[in-house]
Amino acid sequence: MNILIKSATIIDASSEHHNQTVDVLIEDGTITAIKTSIANTNNYKEIVLENLHLSQGWTDTSVCFGEPGFEDRETIQNGLKTAALSGFTTIALQSNTNPVADTSADISFLVNKSQDNAVNLLPIGALTKLSESIDLAELYDMQNAGAIAFYDYKKPIKNPNLLKIALQYASNFDGLVYSFPLEEKIAGKGIVNEEETSTRLGLKGSPNLAEALQVARDLFILEYTGGKLHIPTISTKESVRLIREAKQKQLKVTCSVAIHNLLLEDCLLEDFDTRFKVNPPLRIKEDIDALIDGLKDGTVDFVTSDHNPQTIEDKKVEFDHATYGTIGLESAFGALNSILNTQETITLLTKGRSLFNLENQSIKVGNAANLSLFNPNIEYTFTKKNIISTSKNSAFLGQHLKGKSYGVYANKKLIIND
Secondary structure (H helix, E strand, C coil): CCEEEEEEEECCCCCCCCCCEEEEEEECCEEEEEECCCCCCCCCEEECCCCCEEEECEEEEEECCCCCCCCCCCCHHHHHHHHHHCCEEEEEECCCCCCCCCCHHHHHHHHHHCCCCCCEEEEEECCEHHHCCCCECCHHHHHHHCCCEECCCCCCCCCHHHHHHHHHHHHHHCCEEECCCCCHHHHCCCCEECCHHHHHHCCCEECHHHHHHHHHHHHHHHHHHCCEEEECCCCCHHHHHHHHHHHHCCCCEEEEEECHHHHCEHHHHHHCCHHHCCCCCCECHHHHHHHHHHHHHCCCCEEECCECCCCHHHHCCCHHHCCCCCECHHHHHHHHHHHCCHHHHHHHHHHHHHHHCCCCCCCCCCCECCEEEEEEEEEEECCHHHCCCCCCCECCCCCEEEEEEEEEEECCEEEECC
16 A cells, blocks of 8 residues: 655654654655655655554563454454554464464464554463473464464463573574563462552452562573573562562563553552453552562563453453453553653553564565554544553553554555544
8 A cells, every 4th residue: 555644753763864853755665765745746645644653563471362262352353453553563463262372373364364454463382281281382382383482371480400401402592582470379269469558458369479589580590590581570579570670680571551550559449440450460659669660660661451351241240259350452552652652652651572582573665565654643542432442441441641643554464543
């Protein structure tokens, strides 16, 4: 598709046009001109949007849909449409399906199912067979089929020797291992943050120790084995401190934080609203402040929507019995841009590709167009009308956000909100 984008402010520190308002001409997927004004001599489709900004395409390092097996939560096609309209050109898809993606055939299915889309789907294969944390899955074969990492979604690796073997084995082909930070024996039956709120509400709490102890264990193992370890969705000040110390030792460790854990506190549980039942749980302000400090000093590498659709039947039940999870793609930009400045927000949203050793392409003439289109200044209350997902279960409903995505141009396709 050939398009002419009019009067767009470019946010891309690697581009000579950073912070400039320009016209951008895209022909056959390639940026062919960037100028103050470009005449539409070929009568291409023009994109004219209020306060339009452009950046390199955004990446989300942790997204769930449902297909295969849980299509009532979300299908791949509608999930990719949701990602595109939320501003994301690349998503890493978790093996939170039935069956889980633990073979090369499963990975090939996901790759083939996502072909011919604006959004690049990067499948994450299960680390262990059936995600049961007993035997390693076909890691090398899955990587050859297109898997970009290995993770038993939200399931901690109980056996430390299994993590040791996984890191040693994956290092032979530069594989990336995820390890969920939770020591289940410490967490026990805890379903929310162990603090004043959990005590007052009579809900079983999971202490910060349950996360920190697992992080410390995993970092000791990484120091012994070498290899590459990613610790997804940390949520506590102790985890930030431990990972900061590990990086000072030059260990190859990265970590991420879910955007809802950067904004929402556990006091929101007062009404037993299951939209706020997430894993890891919402924490207190002290933890949130530490996470934000970690983002700013580089200890926390990535943010993620941790988009995890759930059906109404799984959420409209007693709090103890409700499933964990919230959708987050549609609210990701507006939420993050509410607590950070726009440059910081865009830097975090565009750096996710580096986790998988994928290069970003600067916005300059001659490069392929992989762009997110957005308005960073519009303020609004997030409601169900802002949701594109099949699931409407969002922790951000009713929250005041700043910034909206218009959509994306990527893979020679334009996907924008009507």
